[in-house]
Amino acid sequence: MVEEKIAKELRAIAGGDGYLDSREDLLNYSYDSSVDEAMPDAVVLPNSTEQISKIMKIADREKIPVIARGAGTNLSGGSIAVKGGIVIALTRMNAIKEFSKENRYAIVEAGLVNLDFQNYAMKQGLFFPPDPSSWAVATIGGNIAENAGGPRGVKYGVTRDWILGLKAVLADGTVIQTGGVTFKNVTGVDLTSLFCGSEGLLGIVTEATLKLLPLPPFKQSLQVFYPKIDDASKTVARIIGSGIVPVALELMDRVVINVVEDAKKIGLPKDVAAMLLVMVDGIESECRNQVRLIEQICKEEGASRVAIAENETQEEALWLGRRSALGCMSQLRPNCLLEDVTVPVSNLPVMIKGIYEIATKYNLTIGVMAHAGDGNTHPMIVTDKRDKEEWERAEKAIGDIFKLAVDLGGTLSGEHGVGISKKPFMNLIYGEAEFRVLKDLKKVLDPNGILNPGKIM
Amino acid sequence: MTKQQKELLSERTNEHVYHCAKCGLCLDACPVYKELLVESASPRGKVQLAKHIIEGDLEISKKMEDILFSQCLLCGSCVIACPSGVKQNELFSGLRWRTAQRHGMPLAKKLFFQVLSRRWLMSTSSWFGKWVRKIFSGPAIESRIEVGNLPVSAIPPLNDKPFNAAYPEIVMPEDEIRARILYFHGCATNYVFADVGKAVVSVLTNMGVQVEIPRGQSCCGLPIFLSGDRKTAIRCITEALGLFARDDVDAVIVDCATCGSALRHEYAHILRELKDLGEDVSEDMIEKAQLLQSKVRDVSEYVAAHMDWLAAMPSRDGARKIRVAYHDPCHLMKGQGVTMQPRTILKSIPSVEYVEMEKAGTCCGGGGEFQIEFGDTSALITNRKIGYIHDANAQILATGCPGCNITIRAHLDKNKNMQVLHTIQVLQKSIDGTLDNFIDSGITAD
Ligand SMILES: Cc1cc2nc3c(=O)[nH]c(=O)nc-3n(C[C@H](O)[C@H](O)[C@H](O)COP(=O)(O)OP(=O)(O)OC[C@H]3O[C@@H](n4cnc5c(N)ncnc54)[C@H](O)[C@@H]3O)c2cc1C
Ligand code: SF4
Ligand code: SF4
Numbered sequence: 047m048v049e050e051k052i053a054k055e056l057r058a059i060a061g062g063d064g065y066l067d068s069r070e071d072l073l074n075y076s077y078d079s080s081v082d083e084a085m086p087d088a089v090v091l092p093n094s095t096e097q098i099s100k101i102m103k104i105a106d107r108e109k110i111p112v113i114a115r116g117a118g119t120n121l122s123g124g125s126i127a128v129k130g131g132i133v134i135a136l137t138r139m140n141a142i143k144e145f146s147k148e149n150r151y152a153i154v155e156a157g158l159v160n161l162d163f164q165n166y167a168m169k170q171g172l173f174f175p176p177d178p179s180s181w182a183v184a185t186i187g188g189n190i191a192e193n194a195g196g197p198r199g200v201k202y203g204v205t206r207d208w209i210l211g212l213k214a215v216l217a218d219g220t221v222i223q224t225g226g227v228t229f230k231n232v233t234g235v236d237l238t239s240l241f242c243g244s245e246g247l248l249g250i251v252t253e254a255t256l257k258l259l260p261l262p263p264f265k266q267s268l269q270v271f272y273p274k275i276d277d278a279s280k281t282v283a284r285i286i287g288s289g290i291v292p293v294a295l296e297l298m299d300r301v302v303i304n305v306v307e308d309a310k311k312i313g314l315p316k317d318v319a320a321m322l323l324v325m326v327d328g329i330e331s332e333c334r335n336q337v338r339l340i341e342q343i344c345k346e347e348g349a350s351r352v353a354i355a356e357n358e359t360q361e362e363a364l365w366l367g368r369r370s371a372l373g374c375m376s377q378l379r380p381n382c383l384l385e386d387v388t389v390p391v392s393n394l395p396v397m398i399k400g401i402y403e404i405a406t407k408y409n410l411t412i413g414v415m416a417h418a419g420d421g422n423t424h425p426m427i428v429t430d431k432r433d434k435e436e437w438e439r440a441e442k443a444i445g446d447i448f449k450l451a452v453d454l455g456g457t458l459s460g461e462h463g464v465g466i467s468k469k470p471f472m473n474l475i476y477g478e479a480e481f482r483v484l485k486d487l488k489k490v491l492d493p494n495g496i497l498n499p500g501k502i503m
Numbered sequence: 504m505t506k507q508q509k510e511l512l513s514e515r516t517n518e519h520v521y522h523c524a525k526c527g528l529c530l531d532a533c534p535v536y537k538e539l540l541v542e543s544a545s546p547r548g549k550v551q552l553a554k555h556i557i558e559g560d561l562e563i564s565k566k567m568e569d570i571l572f573s574q575c576l577l578c579g580s581c582v583i584a585c586p587s588g589v590k591q592n593e594l595f596s597g598l599r600w601r602t603a604q605r606h607g608m609p610l611a612k613k614l615f616f617q618v619l620s621r622r623w624l625m626s627t628s629s630w631f632g633k634w635v636r637k638i639f640s641g642p643a644i645e646s647r648i649e650v651g652n653l654p655v656s657a658i659p660p661l662n663d664k665p666f667n668a669a670y671p672e673i674v675m676p677e678d679e680i681r682a683r684i685l686y687f688h689g690c691a692t693n694y695v696f697a698d699v700g701k702a703v704v705s706v707l708t709n710m711g712v713q714v715e716i717p718r719g720q721s722c723c724g725l726p727i728f729l730s731g732d733r734k735t736a737i738r739c740i741t742e743a744l745g746l747f748a749r750d751d752v753d754a755v756i757v758d759c760a761t762c763g764s765a766l767r768h769e770y771a772h773i774l775r776e777l778k779d780l781g782e783d784v785s786e787d788m789i790e791k792a793q794l795l796q797s798k799v800r801d802v803s804e805y806v807a808a809h810m811d812w813l814a815a816m817p818s819r820d821g822a823r824k825i826r827v828a829y830h831d832p833c834h835l836m837k838g839q840g841v842t843m844q845p846r847t848i849l850k851s852i853p854s855v856e857y858v859e860m861e862k863a864g865t866c867c868g869g870g871g872e873f874q875i876e877f878g879d880t881s882a883l884i885t886n887r888k889i890g891y892i893h894d895a896n897a898q899i900l901a902t903g904c905p906g907c908n909i910t911i912r913a914h915l916d917k918n919k920n921m922q923v924l925h926t927i928q929v930l931q932k933s934i935d936g937t938l939d940n941f942i943d944s945g946i947t948a949d
Contacts, residue, residue, distance in 0.1 A: 063541075066541075068566050069561065070543060070552055070561070070564070070566050070567060070570060071541075071542075071543055073551055073552060073555055073561070074542040074543045074545075074548040074551055074552065075542055076551075077525050077551060078525065079524065079525050079526050079527060080525075091540070091541060117527055117530065118525075118527060118542070119526065119527045135541075135542070137540040137541070138540050140540070157540075159531070161531070180526070180527065180528075182528065182530075182531040183527040183528060183530045183531050184527075309586060309588065310586075370528075370586040372524075372526065372586075373524060373526050373528055373585070373586025373587050374586045374587070376522065376524035376526070376586075376587045377522065377586065377587045377588045380521040380522055381524075382524055430521075432521070
């Protein structure tokens, strides 16, 4: 509970319908897309940077935790209030403040939904490359704070690569502006990057300057099926090694294919071991050449079927299953634990084989999906939290998967961040020195430790 | 779980809350969330609250009542958006029912139909008043009416006499009989859109279909049970099953998206749920509901499946074509999966140039009584939709739901001269060769 005196102050800032503290509302901000839940004491839905600055001043004075929240689609417990406090939900700050077609940038508020922006930019012939599968709901602020990447990351990288500047509110209410609108800018230390992937620990991003690209004139996708999953992994390594830079290179294994097909009935063969989705973009003639080359590699590596999209409708159809795969997996059982360990591409086959062994060891159903082109692997464990014994096995399996990834030269998380879910395993990656730097940084920017406490460290 | 909570909804309905992954993919689909941008308006948020209510650690409070009624159109968009197969509509309508039991139904006083009824009562005969009383079994019909987002002046006038009074119970085609169907015309056609009914009968008989219009049919009950009054709804369901659950016909044809989705999905679900909860529902009734369910077809679905039964329409080489766009009613697209069929029909008409409007599948914001009760939210959704409709720059907007028809026509820019018709009216006017006249004279479709 927030004291009435403070509640009154907050209400005065955010307006009647911008301050929520009924039990119903608190329950509705107690979750994100991870399995954990925690009740905040209040929720504020601000309309401007100034309002957030005022709220932060009060929170800092009273030492109340503040948790920034976009759409609450992160998978690591990043936006839940594990220590109580105020959730600042940025969903109503969704304006496109400036759009410069000739200079190819846009300034947007942090609560804008990624896809809503894409639709706007597309009409002007431009696009914002980061495309997490959650883009129809996730916000630009959430993308930045998690440094999200999507299927087309193989070619275009992650969110950090497309942010030119930020406006952010620090713990004490100070508003800072990093970067600018120009593509080249080395005036000072790169503070913009500091906030990318900072999971709401260093400040609240309220505006972002996005770097945009012209829409490629052409794109084409292939859907490839394999009787053996090893052959699919080998294909991935060969395509990457051949010098072709696909936009996206995704893998789905038998478990996932079957679940998606059962849910969506889109005509995927249920007797294959793996499916690859490959997309290239650029000049049409060049794309068609690349597609031919890729098709050849796939066949040489043992693909049993290759389908090539010939129009926009077919493109959509090929990608539909991939976009809904996570949700479909959770249809199997009440809970679906999704991890995002990432290994060097050449180690992908070993990683996948290892995951299958872990599934057998703990007697669990684990489906595997991967942004294979960058080694980012999504093992998905389907389970039921209500079954305590199975839940424990699932947690042990996740520990094993993390260790395996690190042994293979990889990392715990390629895109979902640490939050609370991966916090217990941070010492696999961070040593004492690294933790100290993070702590010192925190001390400078957030001396009272009110920003998203209990996460990462 | 306490016994009491267990009995709130059936086990099967309860299980949905445990399948929600909180992935949020339904947020994008929800017209109410997209305007209010607060989690309680989202399907995900309401599933969360349902979970806590079912588990017994949250009261069905007044606040909850407000969320269930004022922040949801029961449009079903979330159901098709959810990859985890959560049937939010079953949860939400079940909770509305329990909420209405707990808090009474003050909202029912302001129901959509009562608003309509006021205008009609002033203008016409007493049969309508009797009908409304039968349906709503409430005395408050003449009470003061708030019209929310719906201007009373834009509500279409009542048919001079009920549609079915103008037809014999069985209408025979002129030549051979290819099929025999029962026609469920619903309230809207019977009392407001008689022209839609005429078009249905005309097109079907033209196709060689014998049309039987059972006497004594009334409301499908959907608006009633979505408001939480399952008891009155059961009366409607029992009546409808008695008249329409028949093995000896090829199909039961419905021209109203809402009635269609009720007959097709809601009847069997509600009856089974009530039976599971120990209410007085027989297995025989459930079987009848399943029989009916298997026979129901939306009129556009039926016509599109038998296009070869239609007589050829005159082609019009070089002549001016009429631009027609189509709006997907929630209860047709999301409720029944009917999307291609109306388009197939419109595209097959030689005098029509079909234009696909942007966001054809998003909700119009009407939601029956929602637009009356929660005008502000409704207006936000409707205005967005109207923008897309005008962008299509068509002369006719075809659709398959009387509710959408009323909401959309009430908000169209009068200067743009756009008409709203049922898909089947566009077809009938094309067959009769009256579509040009209709456009030229600029008359409305009542
Ligand atoms: C179905 C599904 C698919 C997904 N696919 C992908 C994918 O392909 N790639 C990927 O990278 N991720 C993916 N994710 C994870 C998630 O969607 C992304 O991390 C996304 O960027 C989160 O955005 P959000 O608006 O939901 O942020 P939230 O979940 O609300 O917040 C995420 C974190 O950012 C912080 N935060 C939010 N807004 C701000 C702000 N304005 N300032 C400072 N901190 C802030 C929060 O405190 C929290 O720590 C997926 C999730 C789901 C459910
Ligand atoms: S789409 Fe389904 S699983 Fe995802 S949040 Fe909505 S109801 Fe839950
Ligand atoms: S039924 Fe429609 S309005 Fe209600 S929660 Fe689902 S999408 Fe939103």
